[in-house]
Amino acid sequence: MTYPRKAYHELLAWKESSRRKPLVLRGARQVGKSTLVREFSREYPSFIEVNLERGTDRRVFERENVKEIAEILMIRENVSPRMDSPLLFIDEIQESPRAIELLRYFYEELPDLHVICAGSLLEHAIRHVKSFPVGRIQQLVVHPFDFEEFLRAKGQKQLLELLDEVPVTELAHDILLQQFHEYITLGGMPEAIKTYMETGSIASVQPVYMEIWETYKDDIEKYGRNDTEKRVLRHVINTAAQEKDRVSFTGFGGSSYRNREVGEALRALDKASLIQLVYPTISLLPSLEVDFTRKPRLQFLDTGLLNHAMGIQSEMIGLRSFNDFYRGRIIQHAVWQQVIALSAMVGMRYHFWVREKTSSSAEVDLVYPFGPHLIPVEVKSGAQGRLRSLHQFIDRCPHSYGVRLLSNRIHVEKVRTPAGKEYTLLNLPYYLASRLPQYLEWLLSNH
Numbered sequence: 001m002t003y004p005r006k007a008y009h010e011l012l013a014w015k016e017s018s019r020r021k022p023l024v025l026r027g028a029r030q031v032g033k034s035t036l037v038r039e040f041s042r043e044y045p046s047f048i049e050v051n052l053e054r055g056t057d058r059r060v061f062e063r064e065n066v067k068e069i070a071e072i073l074m075i076r077e078n079v080s081p082r083m084d085s086p087l088l089f090i091d092e093i094q095e096s097p098r099a100i101e102l103l104r105y106f107y108e109e110l111p112d113l114h115v116i117c118a119g120s121l122l123e124h125a126i127r128h129v130k131s132f133p134v135g136r137i138q139q140l141v142v143h144p145f146d147f148e149e150f151l152r153a154k155g156q157k158q159l160l161e162l163l164d165e166v167p168v169t170e171l172a173h174d175i176l177l178q179q180f181h182e183y184i185t186l187g188g189m190p191e192a193i194k195t196y197m198e199t200g201s202i203a204s205v206q207p208v209y210m211e212i213w214e215t216y217k218d219d220i221e222k223y224g225r226n227d228t229e230k231r232v233l234r235h236v237i238n239t240a241a242q243e244k245d246r247v248s249f250t251g252f253g254g255s256s257y258r259n260r261e262v263g264e265a266l267r268a269l270d271k272a273s274l275i276q277l278v279y280p281t282i283s284l285l286p287s288l289e290v291d292f293t294r295k296p297r298l299q300f301l302d303t304g305l306l307n308h309a310m311g312i313q314s315e316m317i318g319l320r321s322f323n324d325f326y327r328g329r330i331i332q333h334a335v336w337q338q339v340i341a342l343s344a345m346v347g348m349r350y351h352f353w354v355r356e357k358t359s360s361s362a363e364v365d366l367v368y369p370f371g372p373h374l375i376p377v378e379v380k381s382g383a384q385g386r387l388r389s390l391h392q393f394i395d396r397c398p399h400s401y402g403v404r405l406l407s408n409r410i411h412v413e414k415v416r417t418p419a420g421k422e423y424t425l426l427n428l429p430y431y432l433a434s435r436l437p438q439y440l441e442w443l444l445s446n447h
Contacts, residue, residue, distance in 0.1 A: 003035045003190065005152055007142050010344055011040045014138065015114065022103045022115040022133075024093070026122060026346055027142035028273035028301050029219070030212050032190040033118040036142065037089045044114070046079045046086040052095040061090075061099040066106050070113055087114045094119035097128040104133035121222055123271035139346040144188035144302040146341040146434045147180055153193050154179075163435070166442050167410045173429060177407060180431035184334045185316040187304015202317055209308040216274055223268040232257050236265040240275060241309035245329070246295040266298075274301050276340070280354040284397040286369040290351060297352065303334045321407065331430060332365060332379045335405055338433035339366065353393055362389035370440045373399045377436070380406040387425075391417040401443060405430050412447055 007025075014023055025033045041047035050057040050073065063069050070088070073079075079086055088106075093099050099117075106115050126132060151159050159179065162172040186196055189212060192205045217237055224230035239253025249262040269275045276299040281288040300306040307313040312326065322331050339350055353364040353376065366377040376393040390402050400423035402415075408427055415425045426443045428436075 003032050003039050004142055004145065005149055006146075006341075007032075007036055007140065007344065008040060010140055011036070011116075012043070014140075015043060020114070021107050021136060021138045022117065024103075024122070024137050024139045025116065025118040025142055026139055026273070027120070029120045029215060030189055030191060031142050031144050031301075033142050034091055035190065037091075037116050037118060040116075041087050041089065044085065044087040047089070048073050048077045048079055048086060049089045049091065051091045052099060053092045058096050058099075061096050061102060066102055066109055069102070070106075070110055085112055085114055087116065090115065090117040092119055093117040094122050094124070097126075097130070100126070100129045101131050101133065104131075104136035107133070107136040121219065121272055124223060124268075140344050141346055141348075142344075143341040144304075144337070145190065145193060146188060146338050147183050147431055148434050150183045150186075150188060150193065151179060153190075153197065163432075166435070166438050168432065170409055173409050176431050177429060180334075180429075181320075181322060184303055184322060184330060185307065185313065187302045187307065188337065189302050189304055192304055202313065205304075206308070206313065209304060209313075213305060213308055219272070223265075223272060228261070229264070229268075232261045232265045233268060236262060237269060237274070240266075240269075240298055241300070241306055243298055246297050248295055275299060276301075276349075278336070278349075279351060280363075281351045281367065282354060283367075284374060284393070286372065286374050288351065288367070288369070288374060290349075291354075294354060294356070299333065299336050299340070303330065303337055306330070306333055328379070335379050335430055335433045336366070339368070339436065341434065342437065353389075355389075355392055362392040364389050364393050367393075368403075368436060368440070370437065371444075373397075373401065375399075375401055375403060375440060377403040377405060379430075380404055387415070391419070394423050395419045395421055400424060401440075402426070403428060403436070403440070405433055412443065 014020055027033055052058045052061065060069055060072055073088065090099060103117070106113060145153065148160065148163065159172065159176060162168055185202060186192060186205060192208045195205050195208050196202065220233040220237055221230060224233050235253055235255055235257065242253065249259040252262040266275065266277055270277050278297040278299050279290050279292055280294050281290050283289050307316065351367060353367045355362040364376045365379045368375045368377055374397065376390050378387065378390050394400065394402055395417050400421065402423055403426045405428050407429060409429065411427050413425050414422060416422045424443065424447050426439065428439060432439060
């Protein structure tokens with residue numbers, strides 16, 4: 001089965017927790033939420049699944065009493081109420097604001113009933129919820145597959161064991177880099193990976209991404225509150241993949257739409273998890289301040305979707321190096337996808353660092369909070385890459401550590417900034433972006 005294994009372990013911890021509450025799985029469509037829960041249901045003696053896109057299921061949740069709702073579902077599904085801790089899965093919960101409100105009563109009145117909900121567009125459904133169950137639910141974000149889950153889906157057990165070694169052996173570097181290039185080309189959507197595993201052909205994945213992308217585009221009707229908003233959303237989703245690096249709302253995609261209209265459309269797509277607006281910070285410490293007045297970057301949900309939307313997947317097949325492919329944009333996107341997947345917390349965001357001065361501007365690709373430090377991370381598309389911006393950050397921050405992600409093997413070196421500050425630079429291959437916390441721990445412990 002192709003399902004998010006990391007999220008599965010989060011569900012196991014939730015099941016055994018003494019403070020367990022109804023769990024809401026967040027994430028875009030097609031990232032494997034429903035498949036994950038069905039696989040997880042094997043941990044239970046009994047399982048009830050409802051889908052609130054079906055009117056018959058939705059009407060059950062129009063009742064006031066959650067005990068009656070549970071009893072009706074158990075009778076209907078032939079589940080004995082005496083069974084220990086049954087699992088109730090409420091899929092597409094965004095279709096019933098009332099069902100979202102009832103979650104607090106499942107927590108308060110039926111603590112032995114384990115409840116998991118899933119839905120997309122939840123941010124848009126929440127605005128119709130009269131009383132959101134704050135403090136009565138837990139939430140978990142399900143992401144597309146990262147590189148590690150990609151290897152697991154392919155059955156690459158030996159490579160996963162090698163990946164667990166810190167530092168990874170140099171003997172594994174070439175094959176891990178080749179596998180990462182395959183992952184970059186294919187992306188991390190479960191259905192696409194499943195199709196690839198069955199056919200062995202990246203070409204066979206094209207119809208899968210076309211269906212997913214068209215589903216997302218069809219969904220935009222649900223985000224817009226009027227015809228004008230829907231037109232702007234349609235334009236934004238059709239042109240977003242062609243935007244370069246940091247984006248300006250004014251004239252987005254060559255349009256004459258106003259700054260405010262484009263901003264609202266992008267924020268709606270961000271809430272739907274189709275894209276992420278990545279804003280910069282000027283902070284040097286983990287208690288960072290985000291600057292929403294500066295131009296953001298656009299991060300798509302998945303690199304495979306971005307490749308499809310840009311129409312470049314066929315160009316990527318067989319490439320030995322992605323260093324200079326589309327000026328490093330795809331490599332940077334794939335690295336960010338790995339970092340975003342490090343956290344399942346709702347609202348967790350990462351940022352890049354800027355220093356925009358007339359005399360000397362600088363931009364560090366990622367700043368990663370780690371203990372008392374904010375670690376600068378550069379993603380370099382070339383074999384070495386310049387470190388001017390990293391030097392400017394290091395000169396101003398209170399620590400002396402930096403990370404460079406590139407195609408080379410692991411090595412640690414001492415570097416001195418032009419201003420004379422010496423620091424330790426960890427050079428990591430791209431495929432270890434999903435292991436950034438472990439390697440930072442290793443770096444600070446050994447160097």
